[in-house]
Amino acid sequence: MNATTDRPVEKASTARRFAGGVLDALFPRVCVLCRSADCADVHLCSKCARAFDLASAEPFCPRCAHGVGPYGVQDGRCHACRDKRPWIDAMVRVGAYRGSIGLLVRKLKYCGRDEIDLFVAARLAESMRLSAWFERIDALVYVPTHWTHSLGRRYYAPRVLTNALSRETGLPIAQVLRRASGGPHQLNVTRSRRRDNVRGKFGVIAGTVIDGARLCLIDDVSTVGATINECARTLKRAGAAVVYGAVIAKVNTESGFTASVH
Numbered sequence: 001m002n003a004t005t006d007r008p009v010e011k012a013s014t015a016r017r018f019a020g021g022v023l024d025a026l027f028p029r030v031c032v033l034c035r036s037a038d039c040a041d042v043h044l045c046s047k048c049a050r051a052f053d054l055a056s057a058e059p060f061c062p063r064c065a066h067g068v069g070p071y072g073v074q075d076g077r078c079h080a081c082r083d084k085r086p087w088i089d090a091m092v093r094v095g096a097y098r099g100s101i102g103l104l105v106r107k108l109k110y111c112g113r114d115e116i117d118l119f120v121a122a123r124l125a126e127s128m129r130l131s132a133w134f135e136r137i138d139a140l141v142y143v144p145t146h147w148t149h150s151l152g153r154r155y156y157a158p159r160v161l162t163n164a165l166s167r168e169t170g171l172p173i174a175q176v177l178r179r180a181s182g183g184p185h186q187l188n189v190t191r192s193r194r195r196d197n198v199r200g201k202f203g204v205i206a207g208t209v210i211d212g213a214r215l216c217l218i219d220d221v222s223t224v225g226a227t228i229n230e231c232a233r234t235l236k237r238a239g240a241a242v243v244y245g246a247v248i249a250k251v252n253t254e255s256g257f258t259a260s261v262h
């Protein structure tokens with residue numbers, strides 16, 4: 001290689017080193033989960049990375065994202081959603097809501113740090129790309145909150161996550177969904193009452209046309225699936241052809257998936 005062709009390579013590697021230095025200054029290489037400085041990766045230390053990879057490799061149902069054992073999925077459904085008729089057509093998750101993934105969701109909700117948003121979005125994008133439907137998505141829609149729930153909060157995790165996910169995947173955001181009324185947060189309602197608590201609480205923003213759209217709902221955590229399923233019901237009633245879901249964490253519940261019947 002002669003001197004002329006060496007120069008662009010040198011320039012590129014200098015630029016990379018400079019960019020790396022800037023990133024290190026902006027996001028110091030400490031583990032986002034345990035804050036250990038023993039961070040081989042930009043985001044996780046080796047111990048947390050192993051725990052996270054194990055947790056996110058657990059199999060789940062392609063329809064409701066509930067955790068499943070071997071042979072737990074038949075005809076695309078698991079025991080949690082087999083007898084239900086979910087409005088959501090398919091779901092992916094990063095993992096179950098416990099251990100390192102549960103901790104990550106809590107950090108996403110309450111810490112508000114850019115490197116956590118980027119890391120979580122990258123991992124959720126990975127799960128979405130592994131699905132059979134990733135290429136079919138027209139746009140992302142996050143599960144909205146009512147403005148009264150936003151009071152006193154610095155940011156809203158599903159919105160921040162969706163913004164980062166859009167940058168990560170190149171998919172546009174079409175926030176056509178709004179939360180029509182407040183009422184008690186799902187966390188303050190017993191699991192058996194969660195479907196009734198969200199019924200009719202979402203609406204499509206007036207004047208938006210989503211006929212035939214293939215949308216992907218984004219949320220940070222799904223418990224019995226009542227909220228994301230109600231959002232899917234609202235979007236389909238307004239004309240959406242298909243509604244997928246992508247969440248960071250799914251709670252594995254005894255009661256399984258709480259779905260609207262249609």
Ligand SMILES: [Zn+2]
Nearest residue numbers: 031034045048
């Ligand atoms: Zn760690």
Ligand SMILES: [Zn+2]
Nearest residue numbers: 061064078081
């Ligand atoms: Zn299922």
